[in-house]
Amino acid sequence: MTDSRIIIALDYADPVQALDLVSGLSPQYCRLKVGKELFTRAGPVVVDKLVGAGFDIFLDLKFHDIAHTVAQACVAAADLGVWMVNVHALGGRKMMEAAREAIDSASHHPRLIAVTVLTSLDGQDMREIGLPGTPYENVLRLAALAKQSGLDGVVCSPQEVEDVRHAQGAEFCLVTPGIRPHGAGPNDQRRIMTPADALRNGADYLVIGRPITEAEDPLRALLEIQAEVAAALAAAK
Numbered sequence: 408m409t410d411s412r413i414i415i416a417l418d419y420a421d422p423v424q425a426l427d428l429v430s431g432l433s434p435q436y437c438r439l440k441v442g443k444e445l446f447t448r449a450g451p452v453v454v455d456k457l458v459g460a461g462f463d464i465f466l467d468l469k470f471h472d473i474a475h476t477v478a479q480a481c482v483a484a485a486d487l488g489v490w491m492v493n494v495h496a497l498g499g500r501k502m503m504e505a506a507r508e509a510i511d512s513a514s515h516h517p518r519l520i521a522v523t524v525l526t527s528l529d530g531q532d533m534r535e536i537g538l539p540g541t542p543y544e545n546v547l548r549l550a551a552l553a554k555q556s557g558l559d560g561v562v563c564s565p566q567e568v569e570d571v572r573h574a575q576g577a578e579f580c581l582v583t584p585g586i587r588p589h590g591a592g593p594n595d596q597r598r599i600m601t602p603a604d605a606l607r608n609g610a611d612y613l614v615i616g617r618p619i620t621e622a623e624d625p626l627r628a629l630l631e632i633q634a635e636v637a638a639a640l641a642a643a644k
């Protein structure tokens with residue numbers, strides 16, 4: 408069991424590439440995120456292998472369907488032995504409560520978090536789908552709804568993490584992508600934050616992909632970020 412705050416995004420189409428990267432890492436220093444691309448290509452087998460290798464897995468499939476279907480999908484995820492699973496808060500209170508109940512009664516109890524508003528949506532997109540308010544207002548409202556529905560936390564961008572932490576308290580789990588260590592390029596991320604700043608602003612876990620997966624020496628890149636994280640946590644004490 409690791410206490411690492413770093414979740415590496417395994418954004419690969421090819422499971423061989425994903426497993427190759429992971430063979431050079433250690434569960435002592437990171438957790439792993441399996442998303443829709445890798446899961447749709449490689450299925451539960453790859454999750455099984457990663458869990459078997461000792462890693463905590465965040466299964467990032469963002470379930471969004473009728474309550475019963477999402478509840479059953481959450482049980483299936485729990486049965487895979489994953490550490491964390493997520494749903495869309497826009498599925499509503501009944502859907503999130505059903506997911507909570509299903510996880511609580513499953514054989515294994517992964518953390519259950521919600522996606523609030525996809526960061527790819529801007530104000531114009533929100534109006535087009537009929538959601539009043541700004542993306543920021545919707546994120547804050549949906550984070551509150553996720554908490555009221557019994558969820559353990561939400562995914563949020565570095566821009567929102569401080570306000571969500573303030574509104575939802577210390578126990579609510581905040582998972583933040585868009586993280587770039589000092590000196591790393593932004594890739595296609597528009598609003599980025601360093602690991603230390605994200606932690607200072609209230610993030611519990613940092614989702615980091617390309618700065619590690621595309622590094623010449625991924626383990627070294629991970630250990631450097633881990634050192635930055637450790638220093639930030641020590642300074643916060």
Ligand code: C5P
Pocket residue numbers: 416418442525526527562564584585586594596614615616617618
């Ligand atoms: O390579 P990079 O560090 O940008 O990867 C970040 C990961 O976090 C990717 O898997 C991406 O899909 C995910 N993510 C994100 N921004 C969000 C939500 C998820 O970058 N708002």
